[in-house]
Amino acid sequence: MDAERERLARSAAPDAPWRRWGPYLSERQWGTVREDYSATGDAWNHFPHDHARSRAYRWGEDGLGGVSDDKQRLCLSMALWNGRDPILKERPFGLTNGEGNHGEDVKEYYFYLDSTPTHSYLRYLYKYPQAAFPYDDLVTTNAARDARAFEYELLDTGVFEGGRYFDVFAEYAKAAPDDLLMLVTVANRGPEAATVHVLPTLWFRNTWSWGAGAARPALRAVEPGVIEAEHPGLGTYRLYCAADVPLLFTENETNHERLSGGRNASPYVKDGIGRHVVRGESGAVNPEMAGTKAAAHHTLTVPAGGEVTVRVRLAAGDVGPDPLGPGFDEVLRRRRAEADDFYAALAPPDLGRDGTLVLRQALSGLLWSKQYYYFDVETWLAEHGADPWTRTGQRNHGWFDMTADDVLLMPDTWEYPWFAAWDLAFHAVALSVVDLDLAKHQIEVLLSERYLHANGQVPAYEWAFGDVNPPVQAWAARFVDSLDRRLHGGGDLDFVERVFQKLLVNHTWWVNRKDPDGRNVFQGGFLGLDNIGVFDRSAALPTGGTLDQADGTAWMAFYTQTMVQMAAELSDRAPAYEDLAVRFAQAFLRISASTDRVGDLKEEMWDETDGFFYDVLRLPYGEATRLKVRSLVGLLPLCATTVFTPRADESQARLFNRVREFASRHPDLAEGMSAADRPGVAGRRMLSLLDERKLRRLLARMLDEDEFLGPYGIRSLSRHHAEHPYTFHVQGREYKVAYLPAESDSRMFGGNSNWRGPVWFPVNVLLIRALLHLYAFYGDDFTVECPTGSGHRMTLFEVSKEISDRLVRTFLRGRDGRRPVYGGQRVFQEDPHWRDLIQFHEYFHGDDGAGLGAAHQTGWTSLVAVLMIVYGRLSATDF
Template sequence: MAEQQHPVTAEHARLAAAHDEGDQAWAAWGPYLSERAWGTVREDYSATGEAWDFLPHDAARSKAYRWNEDGLAGVCDRGQTWCLALALWNGVDPILKERVFGLAGPEGNHGEDAKEYWWYLDSTPTHSWMRWRCHYPQREFPYTDLVQQNRSRGKDDPEYELVDTGVFDEGRFWAVTVDYAKAAPTDLCLRVTVRNHGPEEATLHVLPTLWFRNTWSWGRDPYRPEIRAEDHRLVAVHHDSGPLVLAGDGSPEVLVCENETNFERLYGVANTTPWPKDGINDRVVSGAATVNPEGVGTKAALHYAVTVPAGGSREIRLRLSRPSGEPDLGGGFAWTMQAREDEADEYYRALTPAGTSADEALVLRQALAGLLWSKQYYAYDVRQWLDGDPAGPPPPPQRQQGRNSRWKHVANADVISMPDTWEYPWYAAWDLAFHTAVLAHVDPGFAKDQLLLMTTERYMHPNGQLPAYEWAFGDVNPPVHAWAALEVFRIDGGTDTDFLERIFHKLIANFTWWLNRKDPDGNNLFEGGFLGLDNIGLFDRSAPMPSGVHLEQADSTAWMVMYALDMFRMAMVLAEHDPTYEDMAIKFARHAITITVTANQQGLWDEEDGFYYDRLRTDDGRVLELKVRSMVGVVPLFAVAVVGERRLAQLRRLVLTWAREHAPELVEVVETDERRHVLSLIRPDRLVRVLGTVLDEEQFLSPHGLRSMSAWHRDHPLHVQLRGSDFSVDYEPGESHTVMFGGNSNWRGPVWFPLNYLAVQALRTYEQEYGARLTVEHPTGSGRQCRLGEVADDLSRRLVSVFCDDARGRRPVFGDCELFQTDPAWHDLIPFYEYFHGDTGAGLGAGHQTGWTALVANLILQRGDRAPTPRPADVPRTEPVVRR
């Protein structure tokens, strides 16, 4: 284990206890409850695999989930035995607001999309303190209007968002803030603050809801836990979690039902209970007799009806804890809240680099908060899912040959860092790799555990492939796991060789899978499919090519050089402690060198354009170069490693000796000087040429980062005919105009943070070797020569600027939405979108994508030494300040 620094804050002390002593108690409860479980693959038991249709939003309130739960501002234990979340009702909606609403993929003109506004404003790594906020309309929520309008719009039309419906006009909305503070690992204080932003007095129904995940209805475990109303509190008993008490201030109405499916509403057959899952909803909204008058069940709520004057606010205090006398909702509660918030402030002051502006510090803190809130409990046993449950009807036979049928070994039941809590409430291997590079700054232990988790026998395929994501575990994402492991190792201090050794052995199997499966001809030119870049190519790269045609991918080949170099770097570190790893260093250096030579000498490099392209090769020897100027040709920049003086002797002895004996034609590629040496796919003269294209503001370089496709294609679309079919590609800086693979993701022009981050890192690596000896014109055509480190710094500034106020006080991420740009109630609530408009920086895609877009935190953290700075300007408090 890496040697931990002496704790400097209370939160550092909690982390140190978890990492050094294995005491994970403070992380036993956390924000592990997803904000969408409906419309997922896990809950889809259809023959056709149409997950959005099998369990849509309208059915979610009535159907018990099989695998995991969802809710607003929710928390649960690590095994999701119990769940606690918020439900709201404005008095006019047709249903309670128990979960985030959004469009299914077929309903949106640009794919699936959440149609609500909520934010993760704060969290410590152990979740000792957390803050969540949503803006809930006082007018009737426009469910039907949102669906109809988006269904009627085409791909050339913008999405119709909740703000476009007018429900927030005149400020008629509730700002609902939920603060969590732990008095102890299993003693959780909750403060719900509702602020009436409307012009008139209004009433909001607030229902903190406690329930047990349904594990008893499937014929595998008959044990049924119990929640019982006692006075104005809830007492919950489960043999796994032990007894719990949820107490609230005042005299709330206690409503209890069962977490059981309403079969009558959904299927027209008799219910198994008169108090089904939606019983509380029906009781509050329509006064139905659908809650148990005996006050016993498996789902329960404390019902508050809060009337607040215009501009006023109201606070509700609650506490979830073990039974131990009367829960303190007074002075002790207030002390805990203030103490944990102060400790969070102290923690982030210690983390934030000196010189960071207040606005950047706000972005940093919210980016990390979103990533920490996106840790979700994820359960999915593929074999059980395919075979069905004893108490349910047998699944259709098509499932045995359908989705994920070759991944029967997968048996997941873990807390995992998710790409997004709504749009992507499932893990994705390459997304997770980028998450860990950020998490390493705040919780390196969790980051390491996440990387190792993906390589365990319950995740990694026996053939060595890592699972992509639940929609298709067998899809292929870029192999960035080794890069992430080295990033985490470095950020954590570079001493935890036990972690590096464990993951190195696992990744050998994955590297071998790539060699065997993605280089079918053994010529060191790799295929790989879409590689997470969705629609970036002329055609769907994940689909089988026509007979006799092979796609040789510049990005896949470059990823493999990068992978080999990362494995080489790991082996060199491990060889310092164990000489047996020297042989592995030779192995991976050899792979990197031979693939590099092939990529540069056999067709992926275009000498005329000075760029890398995919190419099609037919069995009769014809070759078609696909001259698309996209990130596909930028990925070769990432394949670089610098070997410093400390390891140069090893490099000479191990690699040059092997090369001279077995591949003398490659010696010039790996020749070194006496100081250090750069191993890279691109030699210096070609690096300058590629950067000439990449740093051209008329091509890749935008005001807010590198575009995923050159803007040159705006006026120069590319058309190719293949086997009688026409294919074309052009520059699309915003939402995709094509229905090709990828749904609402678009890699034909927008700015994406993960590859931009790799570009920044690669430029800094080149700077280590070349320094002032290599400069490039930046931006291209400006006449200004810059070192590569200076280019990296400028690119980093451009990326951070997406979220920060410009000279006019406008955040590019908000686009042209005047409410977000000018209203103080909205302006400092930062959304971390999936990707960003290639010309304006406006946020696009998944609106709460706090996973890899949280890399903005790393860009801010890398600017200098960490030192205390003034606390960033926070969103104005809506609750009274209590000082100790």
């Protein structure tokens, strides 16, 4: 066992010492719901980037490539100044949802190059222009572009021309759980020597201004180059810097004078260090060398093509007489080597150098996305003046008893520095390949009493906890437990039981709230798919009436199948679980039958003529019509496929006999049996929404390169709609869905997400999972054309591998030396200082694989690492 795996073995608990310090600091915290104290609820405009340097945050901190303890009491990050910018660079810059022509977007280049699961080693890169940062140009030029135009990016401004920028690497290595080394290396890529200011910055999150009697922590200089930090809960730490470097101190307090014309209690406020460095305001920092925010100010001249380094060390205990000496280098060397060992053991031997690089950066980006998330909703509502009983008139007013105080895997550390329920489930699946214990914790945390609503609803995301994300927590728990069994044998039935008990409540919520007519047909709104539909599915329909959702119904079928699996496994502990397994199997049959009742009716989801599933619009006066958009909505029923492997004790046979007896008493449900009434290969049983006939027809659509099968995965909308958009007219207004392989031309959901053509990794992974389960049931005798019309036949295993390979190729350098993810961006394709830096985007161009949306949404796109590992490591039914 390598050194990092030994640390993991000692760190099962989420608050274990080796986990206490990590990259839990967001790149951005401003502009979030938690920090919104406006009267209008306009979080973006209430707290713009311009306020961030001057306003003390309430709920969370941010910084460039920074770290903090797991309660974000004490934070360490780096600030930079190139001598030309109007402000100190303390956090990335980006456009708000209203400023970007495709919604919010970060306009910086930074990369998560390395991380071990315990964060014993971390490596980060920020690219800093030597010219003045073009803040105004980015805002005004993007504002002048409409939704049909490309975004105006930092590279487009010309500030990187001639290599006139700094590569700023931040490395962290733990000598011990509470002894953290930080090495900043600044490389000058330009043709002339250039000066840069590097300020390792230490500060406390402001917890003392929000409650009477709260203790105030303190920073103070105790000797040249040494800052002592005392916190009533964290204890005493010291930051060791070079003895000849100036130390600057201020307070992490809001500059009311700058923001509102108010009065400051002290001249020393949050932006004091920046004003001192950039404007030369000597009175902005405390000459008594004390405060709650401090920095070591290094002024460095970096030769052309050369590099310089800065060292600091944050430690709770004695580190000896020379904290930055040779021992510092030895710890770094050792931790780098241990990180190499960890990933070498993880990567399949045939992956190759480029594949291993992609795998490592994908998982490192995922690990860097762990953020401290603190939100006491009842306190926030009270601070907004919400009535404690009715709580109406405020965002999330129904979630008064929710209290978040955890390190969570976020979708993104800049654009989405808050959790989303279905994102987190996918993150846990990817995390499980490197950290099983924390993956389990991530699944359980949203089901805990601090998050789960009293009615059983899982909170969706910060902007609207009461919205609905797809219920994929059960599958994520099953995957993590399957991996645990594969690696360690036996699995973790305690974990399965804990999750199952909470999901019982949540499943009941879905049945009671999202099947309003009791027809086993589910709604749910946008269900995470944003603008995929004809209408905004989170809003009232312009036609009136309701929408029977093929995806909502498929998600519930999938959820119900997984509950059958979990209950069957738990029946070893108590016979009552077998009864629950039967009840869930019966529920699945009802759902299955509801998608296609006997006869070809236009009010059912399955369209026999098209061989596809559609949403059904039910109008107020009783008529119904299918909304014939060929999208992932109609492919998701394929995901509701689960295979059951025979058990030695015959309990599975008994379970399916009881299900068959139920179906025989209810002939109208017999269609829903699909393959459940007969064994497949090796005696396996299967629950599926698709019989063999429907399966072949749906796969013919999905595997058609003129429809869903793209060069880099399954598209979210059929290319058929490029030449044949779907239109629907209501009261003189046209609603249209057309194939858009890149960014959206719709402002629905802010315009920053597109499900009308691009490839999305999470749903692709679930489709691959379904194909593997179908293969486990049907075996090698079942083949289909892939691609459709090619004459080339494949087993379903081979089809799953083909889709997986296409997804993985998005990031790999091809024979032409280019990575599809970077499209036509020459610097990323050709420059040696850029070409091996991988960004894991939110989604990808449906035709050429170029990365789109949030540039750092490593969370669920890190599922590429699962695909690179899973084949040959897991069986079909594990996935």
